[in-house]
Amino acid sequence: MCLFRDEGGRSCLELAAFYGLINTLRVICGLGVNINERVDGGYGYTVLKHTLSEDHYDCAQLLVSLGCDLESTTADGSFIQTMLHYFIDSDDEKAAVFLVQSGCNGNAKRVSRDSGEEREESALHRAVSSGMNKLVSALVAAKVSLTWQDAQGRTACHVAVQERNAEALSELLKASDVSFLSIRDKIGQTPFSMAVVTKEHSLAAAIVERQPHVALQTNGNGENLLHTTVKSNDLESVLFLLSTQTDATRVTTDGSKRSALHYAANVDNELILRNLILAGCDVGATAADGSTALHVAVRANRPVHAEILLENGADPNVVDERSENALLAAVRCGSVDCVEVLVGNPKVDSLAVNKNGQTALHLCSTLTGEKVPPKSSPAEICDLLLRREAGRLSDKDFGAYVDLRDADGNTGKF
Incomplete structure (x- = not known):
């Protein structure tokens, strides 16, 4: 019986899994068959894929309890990927969550089959960009890596901000370790700075609520985000950052010791200057060269600022x-x-x-x-x-x- 195959080449195990015949499947598995046999002539995933695709979760649970391979890495289309990635492709979030909760490797990457294209994608990045937020939650709970970066240097948190996926961001921020918030992509943006620069202030607020000191992270020039938003004359973002109670008096860490007020004195926007003063910036603060904000303003011939x-x-x-x-x-x-x-x-x-x-x-x-x-x-x-x-x-x-x-x-x- 176990050697029988139908005209499509499907074994009894595969047929029982496909049609959800739980009792038949239990009997077949008890006969010692290989429950990890691959479908599609041996080149596809394990029969677990059938049970999940056809919504036979009782059968899937049986196979998992018997030790069925949850990965079954397969060459599928343009990629070599695990079953988890297959269900992300298929937009079957329920099946993907089942695999994660059953203990599959949530860190498994799918890799391009094109030898000239070094491309890897994580399940978490794909879940975030696809809006599969229940899967994001399951992956976070399974403690997958939240610091992995794609070819652009983006973490899943960067992707959540880029895709304006507030729910996914919320799930990521529930992690006990949020060190990923300090990671910069290839253009030097952290998830928080990306949110501020793109005016996604509700996302930025969620990040700073979880990790208040992110607003004080500095770039390669020793400037924090308040410094850079002042320099770029971005009043809206300056007001947002001040609303988060960020320390407006912090100076650059590059040795020049410039404050946000020093930068504001040379920006054509008196409202930024006034709001920084209201936020407690010291008009007498001196930079490393002894310059005050007044020195900066007069050198730039800004009489209103002066x-x-x-x-x-x-x-x-x-x-x-x-x-x-x-x-x-x-x-x-x-x-x-x-x-x-x-x-x-x-x-x-x-x-x-x-x-x-x-x-x-x-x-x-x-x-x-x-x-x-x-x-x-x-x-x-x-x-x-x-x-x-x-x-x-x-x-x-x-x-x-x-x-x-x-x-x-x-x-x-x-």
């Missing part, structure tokens, strides 16, 4: 590594509009000198037309400086200011 910083308590007389305060820095960079803001501020020390003994007037004399904004000239800066001092100094002190020599013996006269 005014905001001054209104919020920025000290215009803090000096950078050149021993230059905000006014000296503004003059050096030909920032006419910022010079105008600063000379109008009574707190500014307009007589300050840098390491070389140069006043703002000395620096102004070194400016060329290319260094100042269009339709402006170094003479405008000189006029602003002289007007300020003429209005507050005695004739003697004013003359001394104009004739002051720097370390090389030069005056600031043109």
Whole structure:
């Protein structure tokens, strides 16, 4: 009986499995037949595939209890794959979940049969991208690898964000070990940064709720996500990150010690600057070169930013590594509009000198037309400086200011 095959070449075991004849199947298996025989002339999967495909789960359970091969790796179409991948192909989530819960290898990859194509795919990645979220849950419960990366360097969590699959992401975040959240793909994105950059803020919120410190992860330049979103002038993402209570005062870890406020001072968006100040950023914080956000703003000739910083308590007389305060820095960079803001501020020390003994007037004399904004000239800066001092100094002190020599013996006269 066990050697009998029908006209299609199917054995008694295969027929019993296909038609769900549980009692017949039990008898045949008791006769010592090979329950791992392959269908399709020996080139297909085991008969377990039939029981699952035809929804005969009682028969499937019997075969599993008797030790039936749950993998039966087979050359199927363009891939060499296990039965788990077959059922993902077939969109049969119930069967795939059954295999995982029965102990199949959830980490098994399907591999391209094309020798010129080095392509591997994990069941978890495929389940996430196919929206098979019950299978995702089963794989996570089975403790499959959540750190495996595809050819693009993406983990299953990256794929969940990319596919906007909130349910799959939720299942992944239930894992006891979420170290996969720190993994970067080939373009340097973590799942969290990908969610923020693509404006999937609900997904990003779920990630940061599970692992609050992900927002502080830094890239190769030592910048965290708040730094990079500020640099890219992404107000929406900046506001989102601030809403997660991320530490807005963190500085870069590359040694430059720039804060988000330093970056905001050079971005054409005053709302970002204002919101960072409201979030507690210190307007007096200095970078490694001694620069404050005010230094950055005046070098970039951003007068509105300079005014905001001054209104919020920025000290215009803090000096950078050149021993230059905000006014000296503004003059050096030909920032006419910022010079105008600063000379109008009574707190500014307009007589300050840098390491070389140069006043703002000395620096102004070194400016060329290319260094100042269009339709402006170094003479405008000189006029602003002289007007300020003429209005507050005695004739003697004013003359001394104009004739002051720097370390090389030069005056600031043109």
